[in-house]
Amino acid sequence: MKNRKIIRAFDAIQPDKALEARVLNKILQKRRRKRPVLKTAVSLATAAVICLAMFGAPLLTPRADNAFSIKAYAMEQQTDGSVALREVDLINLPHVWSAYIDDENIYLNVRLKCEGENIKSVDFFTDDAFFAKQYIKMKNGKIVTGNVSMLYVGESQTLAMYGTDFEIVGNTLTLDQDTMTDDLLLFLGTENIEGLVPSAMTVHAAVTFDDGETREETLVLDFTDEGVGIKSPAQ
Amino acid sequence: MIEPLPARGEDRPEKSFEEIYRQHFAMVYRVCFSYMKNAADAEDAAADAFLKLLKNGRVFQSAEHEKAWLLRTAINTCKDYLKHWRRSCADIADYENLQSASSFHIDETLKAVMELPAHCKAVIYLYYYEGYTTEEIAGLLKKPHATIRYHLREARNLLRGVLENEEP
Structure with missing residues (x-):
């Protein structure tokens, strides 16, 4: 039941276009806001295993010209201590995803690589999370261990985490052929809310080719099956 | 340009975030202003309400569902602000000052509602x-x-x- 006085009263609150634009700008700024770099965490004491989701499948979209595809890669330690990159068949091969959980954030290991002809760079963007990086110390083709806590998952012992320091990048990440290196581990990070890993995350990839053309693809990573989560001792 | 929300529904045409924003901004702002009692806080609350929509990527079953979701989110956002902020809201008794800051005409009815x-x-x-x-x-x-x-x-x-x- 409407009331004229109340309608008139509220109708007086009439935001103008400038206000509308200003608030929209605020929204976009908040969305783009970067998180502070995570402080150094303590070394792992014990692992808490959380069974959660299965790593989703990448979107493979072959195209006639300027073809590219987004693939997932796993870094595996070989018997001689060296590491090799193996493309992960995320559709047919059961795969255990992994996560590191500390007081503030959850870091999900993903390794996305863009392969194709004439690729100049790739911009990854996600609304659901932020990107974080780790760089693996290598010497003579072998992983430097020492006091570094590392996480290996799956039957093939895939390296999923190297230490507990993460470089938080933000919700956009640009990689080119020079920066998509073998010692790079990529993570999707999200706020630690009761230690729950999100069921899915969406990542957009915009590829720029040498001739200036751009193409876009979208990945939906599904974390609704088995996985391994490691919590920091504080958790 | 603001990209479309992820389209997961089947029967409804995809609506961009910007379209939803422009259609419902006045309504959301009005609600936030009535709760927060000042323009600056109302702007922040309205921004956060729409940011939740943008992050949520929700697809609505109908226009009414969309409106109801936004109303509920705006109200809950304002309630969260009021619960957690260590500050007092603008005293509505100073509504003349409020009026000059907001450029809205706040009559006795609105004043009473905001109280x-x-x-x-x-x-x-x-x-x-x-x-x-x-x-x-x-x-x-x-x-x-x-x-x-x-x-x-x-x-x-x-x-x-x-x-x-x-x-x-």
Whole structure:
């Protein structure tokens, strides 16, 4: 039941276009806001295993010209201590995803690589999370261990985490052929809310080719099956 | 340009975030202003409400569902702000100062509504301005129907005199 006085009263609150634009700008700024770099965490004491989701499948979209595809890669330690990159068949091969959980954030290991002809760079963007990086110390083709806590998952012992320091990048990440290196581990990070890993995350990839053309693809990573989560001792 | 929300529904045409924003901004802002009592805080609350929509990537079943979701989110966002902020809201008794800052005309009716307890404001706005029934309000706010009727009765008592001459 409407009331004229109340309608008139509220109708007086009439935001103008400038206000509308200003608030929209605020929204976009908040969305783009970067998180502070995570402080150094303590070394792992014990692992808490959380069974959660299965790593989703990448979107493979072959195209006639300027073809590219987004693939997932796993870094595996070989018997001689060296590491090799193996493309992960995320559709047919059961795969255990992994996560590191500390007081503030959850870091999900993903390794996305863009392969194709004439690729100049790739911009990854996600609304659901932020990107974080780790760089693996290598010497003579072998992983430097020492006091570094590392996480290996799956039957093939895939390296999923190297230490507990993460470089938080933000919700956009640009990689080119020079920066998509073998010692790079990529993570999707999200706020630690009761230690729950999100069921899915969406990542957009915009590829720029040498001739200036751009193409876009979208990945939906599904974390609704088995996985391994490691919590920091504080958790 | 703001990209479309992820389209997961089947039967409804994809609507961009910007379209939803422009269609409902005034409504959301109005609700936030009535709760926060000043333009600056209302802007922040409205921005956060729409940011939740953008992050959520929700696809709505209908236009009414979309509107109801935004209303509920705006109300809950304001309530969160009021719960957690260590500051007092602008004293509505200084509404003249408020008026000059906001450039809106705040009459006695609006002043009275803005003085209501938070749980009454939503009911008054939805019932008298948006024209929802108490049952619809209960569904929208996810509260028992009896609770909504009680809040409405409470608000009417507080607004006695202001709400005389209600429309039949």
